[in-house]
Amino acid sequence: MRSRPLWISAAVLASIGAIGAVVLMWRPAIVPIERPRAFDSAQLQRGARVVEAGDCAVCHTRPGGQYMAGGLPLVTPFGTLYSTNITPDPQTGLGQWSLPAFERAMREGISRDGHFLYPAFPYVHYRRMTAGDIADAYAYLMSGPAVNSPARQNRMNFPMNIRPLVSFWNVLFLHAKPLTPVAQQSDAWDRGRYLVEGPGHCAGCHSPLNLIGAEKSGESLAGGAVDGWEAPSLLGMPRRANAWSNDQLVSYLRGEVVDGHGTAAGPMRPVSLSLARLPVGDAQAIAEYLLSLPAKAAITETQPAVTTAETSDQASGALLFASACAGCHGPAAPMREIDGRPSLDRTSALQAPSARNFLKTVLEGVPATPGMPGPVMPPFAASLDNDQLTALASYLRRQARPDQSWTDLSSTLEAIRQETK
Structure with a gap:
């Protein structure tokens, strides 16, 4: 006789659950x-x-x-x-x-x-x-x-x-609430925080995601991935080995070429061009806020052993650089003065722990934006094969970071080529 009340209770609970799911x-x-x-x-x-x-x-x-x-x-x-x-x-x-x-x-x-x-x-x-x-x-x-x-x-x-x-x-x-000013911070810092965490939604690209596509809790702005590019961590930017200054970050955010870091490429390129159309005070506010963020943790970099293959890449990489890159990026290149082209060893892509963003930039280039000034770089996806790209990347990484070679060049290149297909 007890089974009937149990069935009734189960039916009531199921009905409540179904109604709740429909409402939700x-x-x-x-x-x-x-x-x-x-x-x-x-x-x-x-x-x-x-x-x-x-x-x-x-x-x-x-x-x-x-x-x-x-x-x-x-x-x-x-x-x-x-x-x-x-x-x-x-x-x-x-x-x-x-x-x-x-x-x-x-x-x-x-x-x-x-x-x-x-x-x-x-x-x-x-x-x-x-x-x-x-x-x-x-x-x-x-x-x-x-x-x-x-x-x-x-x-x-x-x-x-x-x-x-x-x-x-x-x-x-979905729990975030509208932002309110922080009393002990400047108006510019508050404006920068608002732009980064509100309309600019920077964490959407620059944070790691969990298995169901939400930003990982406690890791906002710690670095992510978008469209095959690495979106670097925005934490501790003024305290890195290749540190950012306020002026550098403002210029970079506005799509300019920055000595020591290069220029925005990939998905960040159109974002920087949008910021360039805003009052410069907005980029300055974003820079003030981002440069105030502490590093999440100290990064210990290891020094991998130099392989025989890597040593042999240096000569062919130097030749490729002289033939394909030096016209714009070599020490005596006129474009270094005319258009502000950077020395490649000082760019963030070559200073990064992974080769992905450098390889993506070489493969895809930096396209021109109609009606807007800015750097232009042709794509090399069709003119350089994987062996040539590996040699070039290995050579340039040695110039930028002689203490830390890239060990993932072949696998990263293969992955990028497959993604492009």
Whole structure:
């Protein structure tokens, strides 16, 4: 006779659990509106600054595509996402979104129609923004030209192709609150912290991720990976062997060539060009904040033994440098004076513990940005084979760090080539 009460209790608990799951995985749609157009010029100027600080165009504008019309593929460990259209088009963009719908997306990762956004959209960081900045960004986006550009179909792996499951991810990781000033810090430091941890979402690339794609707890800004590049740690920057000064970091953040570190490449390149369009005070504030961050732990570097193969690479590497690189980067190269090309042994890529970023830069180059000044470097992926790249990298690493050779050149090169395929 006891079995019936047990079955009833189990059924009640199961029903409660099912109801809780439905509530957790469901959000209501927000009523569509007519596109608003009445924004004053001061708000639009502020909004343009917020959108640049948030790198919105970096993800929402594909190469060759129209501004903010989406379609850029974002490759994640869980599949490929395509960025969406955030122009004010009423059918395929934000044209029917109210400000409350936009703010919900920015703070909670919920679309206007109630579906969950994948956390590749950095709402985890955008939720730290002020209501004023979110409203200004909304005004700026709504004021732009509408582009009809339907969303491309995402290619996510099971089970992440089931969008409502993102709700459980949010329960675990969506806890950040809007930032408030720190009393003992300067206004510039507070501004830099806000830009780094809020709209700039720097930790999204510069932090290691756990198995389900969230930033590892306690390791914010300790270094990560994005699009096949290493995003270096941003901790302890003024206390490294190849230390950063304030002026160097400000220039680097604004896409300039910096003696001792080179210039931003890979995914950081468009970010730096966005920062260059902001007032220089924003880059100075970011630099002040980042340079105040302590190192996570002391790094002990070991000195690997020099192999016979590495010794033989030096002669061929020197020859390759003379033929392919010295015209811009050699001591007597005119471009060193005209365009500020760096001595390669002083760049951060050659000073790094891993060869990946140096190899990626050589393979992919630094493309020109239409309408903007800046360094340009051709790609060498088709003109140098793996043996030549290994010899060149080994030679240049010896110039930069004679005490610490790279031992992962062959495996890193092979991995990069496979990723490119």
